Amino acid sequence: MISVSKLLTGLDAEGDGLRYDAAEESTKRQIRDRKQRRPVVVWNVTKQCNLYCDHCYAAADTDVADGELSTAEGKALLDDLADYGAPVVLFSGGEPLVREDLEELVGYAADAGIRPVLSTNGTLLTPERARSLRDAGLQYAGVSVDGLPERNDAFRGVEGAFEGALRGIENCLDAGLKTGLRYTITERNAGDLEGVVDVLSDAGVDRFCFYHLDYGGRGTEIVDADLSPADRREAVKLVCDMTREYHARGEEIETLLVGNYADAAYLVEYAREQMGKAQARRVYEYLRVNGGDPTGERVADIDYQGNVHLTQFWQGYSLGNVRDRSFGAIWEDESNPLLGALRNREAHLTGRCADCRYAEVCRGASRLRALTVEGDPFAPDPQCYLTDAEIGETTPFDGVTSD
Amino acid sequence: MDILDRTVDAPRGDTSREWEVFCRESESEPLTHVGSVSAPTAAVARDEAATLFGHAVTALWLCPAEETVRVQKRDLGVGVTGGEADGDAAPTMDDGQMNDETLRGEAE
Numbered sequence: 326m327i328s329v330s331k332l333l334t335g336l337d338a339e340g341d342g343l344r345y346d347a348a349e350e351s352t353k354r355q356i357r358d359r360k361q362r363r364p365v366v367v368w369n370v371t372k373q374c375n376l377y378c379d380h381c382y383a384a385a386d387t388d389v390a391d392g393e394l395s396t397a398e399g400k401a402l403l404d405d406l407a408d409y410g411a412p413v414v415l416f417s418g419g420e421p422l423v424r425e426d427l428e429e430l431v432g433y434a435a436d437a438g439i440r441p442v443l444s445t446n447g448t449l450l451t452p453e454r455a456r457s458l459r460d461a462g463l464q465y466a467g468v469s470v471d472g473l474p475e476r477n478d479a480f481r482g483v484e485g486a487f488e489g490a491l492r493g494i495e496n497c498l499d500a501g502l503k504t505g506l507r508y509t510i511t512e513r514n515a516g517d518l519e520g521v522v523d524v525l526s527d528a529g530v531d532r533f534c535f536y537h538l539d540y541g542g543r544g545t546e547i548v549d550a551d552l553s554p555a556d557r558r559e560a561v562k563l564v565c566d567m568t569r570e571y572h573a574r575g576e577e578i579e580t581l582l583v584g585n586y587a588d589a590a591y592l593v594e595y596a597r598e599q600m601g602k603a604q605a606r607r608v609y610e611y612l613r614v615n616g617g618d619p620t621g622e623r624v625a626d627i628d629y630q631g632n633v634h635l636t637q638f639w640q641g642y643s644l645g646n647v648r649d650r651s652f653g654a655i656w657e658d659e660s661n662p663l664l665g666a667l668r669n670r671e672a673h674l675t676g677r678c679a680d681c682r683y684a685e686v687c688r689g690a691s692r693l694r695a696l697t698v699e700g701d702p703f704a705p706d707p708q709c710y711l712t713d714a715e716i717g718e719t720t721p722f723d724g725v726t727s728d
Numbered sequence: 729m730d731i732l733d734r735t736v737d738a739p740r741g742d743t744s745r746e747w748e749v750f751c752r753e754s755e756s757e758p759l760t761h762v763g764s765v766s767a768p769t770a771a772v773a774r775d776e777a778a779t780l781f782g783h784a785v786t787a788l789w790l791c792p793a794e795e796t797v798r799v800q801k802r803d804l805g806v807g808v809t810g811g812e813a814d815g816d817a818a819p820t821m822d823d824g825q826m827n828d829e830t831l832r833g834e835a836e
Contacts, residue, residue: 371818375826384743387826392739393818394804401804423826425819448831485832492831629818630740631804632764642780643746644763648736648804661762662753662784673783700779 326534327588327615329564329580332608333596334572338532338579363410364625364656367444367637370399370430371419372629376446377482378471379550380509382542382638383628385419392630396426400433402627402647407437409653414439417637419629422449428461435462443467444507448486450493455500466497467534469507470521472514480514491528498529505532505579511550515560519567526571526578535564537584537708540697541638548698554710561588561710565595584638586618586690587709590683594715609686609721617688621667625656635667639693663702667692676705681716736798741766746793747773751785764793 330336371393374385394402406414414434421427422445434441443458447468458466471480474487483489497504506525510518522533538544538551552560561582568580582588589612597605616623619636626634632643633655644664645655659665666673670689678689689695690706698707740746744766750759762781767773770790777788821829 371820373820373826375821375830387823389818389820393820395818398804399818405804423821425821449826449829451829451831483830483832489831630738632740632746641766641776642763643740643765645761646736646740646764648738648802649798649800650802660760662751663762663780666784696779702780703783 326619327582327586327592327612329568329582329592330572330578332592332611333565333569333600334577336572336577336579363412364619364623365413365415366406366411366652367415367417367624367626368399368402369417369419369626369628369637370394370421370424370427373423374418374420374446375423375448375483376420376486378446378469378543379480379482379547380471380511380538380542380544382539382544382640383417383419384542384640390629394629394631396429398631398648399426399430402631402652403430403434403437403439405647405651405653406434407439409651409656411439411652413442415442415444417444420446420449422454428454428457431458431463432461435464440464444469445493446481446486447490447493448483450496452496452499455493455496455502459497459500459502463502466502466504467507467532468494468497468504469509470525471509471511472517473520473524476514476517491524494525494530495528503532504530505534506530507534507536509536509538510552510557510560511538511547512552512556513550515552515556518560518563522567522578526576531577532579532581534581534583535560537582537588537691539584539636539638539691540694541640544638545697551708554708557585557708558591558710561591562595565592565599584691585706585708586687587706587711589615589617589686590681590711590715593683593686593721594711605721612686615686617684617686618690618692620692621664625652627652635664636693666703670703673703674705675701675703677709677713677716678705681711682721683711683716732799732801734800734803736800740764740793744768745773747777748791748793748796749773749777749781750789750791751777751781752787753785755786759787759789765790 372385372390431441441463442465444467470490471477477487478484494504571578593605593609596608621635626637631647633645674689692702694706695704696702746764748764749762751762752759765773765776773790
């Protein structure tokens with residue numbers, strides 16, 4: 326997760342402590358110390374969902390799946406995560422609000438010292454649920470919208486889903502709950518991006534997360550609808566330009582890019598071209614601390630049956646199951662040769678990634694896209710949009726080297 | 729003496745079968761459990777496991793997760809026969825409730 330607003334405008338936001346070790350320079354509440362080195366854990370509390378989105382990585386549907394962790398198991402899992410020092414648990418799905426014990430689990434996480442946040446399609450966020458989640462201790466709700474009304478509803482399989490999500494967002498804001506957008510950029514909806522930001526910023530939203538499509542779950546079925554590398558570059562430039570324009574007129578929105586660490590290199594190149602070498606160097610230093618693609622390191626996923634995954638998108642392979650073994654024991658077990666190799670991926674990356682001068686801020690970007698398209702978890706990410714000239718020189722800056 | 733009296737029998741894998749994967753990095757080493765892959769058939773599971781681990785191992789064994797008997801001391805809850813909360817299930821909405829509660833932009 327790369328904060329464009331932090332890197333290009335200096336916006337101070339919660340989360341910078343996790344992303345850039347920047348807690349000390351922040352005035353916002355930050356996660357510090359041991360927890361900075363533990364992964365953010367996505368927990369898919371259910372596979373059930375009231376919508377049917379084309380790109381759902383969890384392949385969710387309206388049916389209840391067998392083997393979902395019960396309330397008691399969920400609390401035991403949260404104790405386990407707290408013992409391990411997980412800083413954040415992201416309640417996701419399916420649609421997590423179909424679980425009637427969601428507030429109980431959110432409250433349990435908060436009491437255990439884990440920051441509870443939510444990923445939702447927003448259409449079950451009634452005023453009552455928004456207030457009860459706030460009262461339980463929820464810290465943030467990220468609501469998925471993937472286009473203006475017509476396109477979003479087609480994507481999500483239910484007419485009225487856009488308006489429902491907008492009402493859910495308004496209900497959260499009315500309850501005083503920090504709320505943001507989650508937007509997965511594809512060829513189908515790239516043209517709606519600015520319009521959605523305009524509509525939601527008018528509604529009071531000030532945090533916008535833009536996801537690149539990863540190739541897991543039903544996402545593998547719409548790879549053809551993904552952006553071309555050239556169009557992706559344009560979309561990322563649009564996010565950068567838009568962020569600076571909003572800030573220039575005094576609207577301090579927070580913008581983030583997720584799911585393609587080629588963006589890290591692009592942001593350095595963008596800063597160098599638009600803002601000068603000194604700013605580019607600052608951007609690079611933040612991104613070097615950020616550490617590139619987090620797969621298997623700074624993000625983890627636990628699905629509704631307790632299977633532990635390398636990221637939430639990579640559901641086809643599980644490292645183990647929390648019903649058998651604690652999360653920490655699974656996550657720390659580098660006798661697993663894949664986990665070990667991913668954490669030492671510099672020694673394994675091939676092709677243009679092997680000699681890329683931005684390797685330490687990107688680390689090969691999505692290993693899942695490489696696996697899905699190339700059949701090799703260490704091949705270059707097929708959605709790298711950097712030019713050979715951009716990646717070809719020996720170091721991004723004279724005097725800047727990795728520790 | 730602790731007893732291995734917990735049997736983990738909750739399902740894992742829903743849209744596809746789940747296959748437990750064991751690998752041996754060299755001929756002198758024991759087989760090690762390295763997780764599981766989702767695949768509809770043994771042949772696909774073998775290919776997926778080989779893609780993920782082929783760079784590092786000399787042998788792969790795969791076993792259908794539902795055919796694997798797991799007994800242990802650890803008890804996370806109802807996924808475990810013999811656990812204290814045995815019998816509970818995750819409380820989720822039914823279809824009718826989901827449909828009724830879904831916001832679609834209509835007036836309150």
